[in-house]
Amino acid sequence: MLTVSETKTGNFEMPPSGPIAGRCSRLIDLGTQESTYEGERKTQRKLLLSWELSELRTDGTPFVISRRFGLSLHEKSALRGFLQAWRGRPFTQDELDLFDLRRLLSAPCLLNIMHTERAGKQYANIASISPLPKGMTAPELSAPPLAFDIEAPDAPAILGTLSDGLQETIIGSPEWQARMTQGDTPPPPAGGDAFADFADDIPF
Secondary structure, eight states: OOOOOOOSSSSSSSOOEEEEEEEEEEEEEEEEEEEETTTEEEEEEEEEEEEEEEEEETSSSSSEEEEEEEEEOTTOOOOHHHHHHHHHHOOOOOHHHHBGGGTTTTTTEEEEEEEEEEEEEEEEEEEEEOOOTTTTOOOSSSSSOEETTTTTHHHHHHHTSSHHHHHHHTTHHHHHHHHHHHHHHOOOOSSSSGGGGOSSSSSS
């Protein structure tokens, strides 16, 4: 089961549990981050995906839920499994060689939201994702979708529009630190930009 704990309670409303239509609204390059899994510390380039849901908060704005992934389409990666569940079919090798992650922006889906409690706090988790069933639609996004790439020329301007927490995460990455050291000139990444391994005109 694909689960995530990105939306916490506090002064925030949680989306209802159950199946909810949504659209991908943000694609955020977080740079290389350190994490601990089963007691082992490792570093990996990370990606944040966000979806606007068809359910609305009490103020009339759509709920948003997010999940972080390692930036990889390796056969055992969480991102690849998640995207294949979203598509409803596996990737072909040609698609894997040419897939552009920006194609996810505005793409509709059906998310199954599950509420869980841990250490006295409630969380909204993405239990699963699938294509929209026939006859079901997802509302259009309330604002243009956003893609943030650390190596892009407009990255400093976009960074200032993100939440304080995301800004702190990105600024702490070695990719951003290298960019600032070089006088705000993007460091040359191994494959071009952060999403270069998946770039071309293949639709999602």
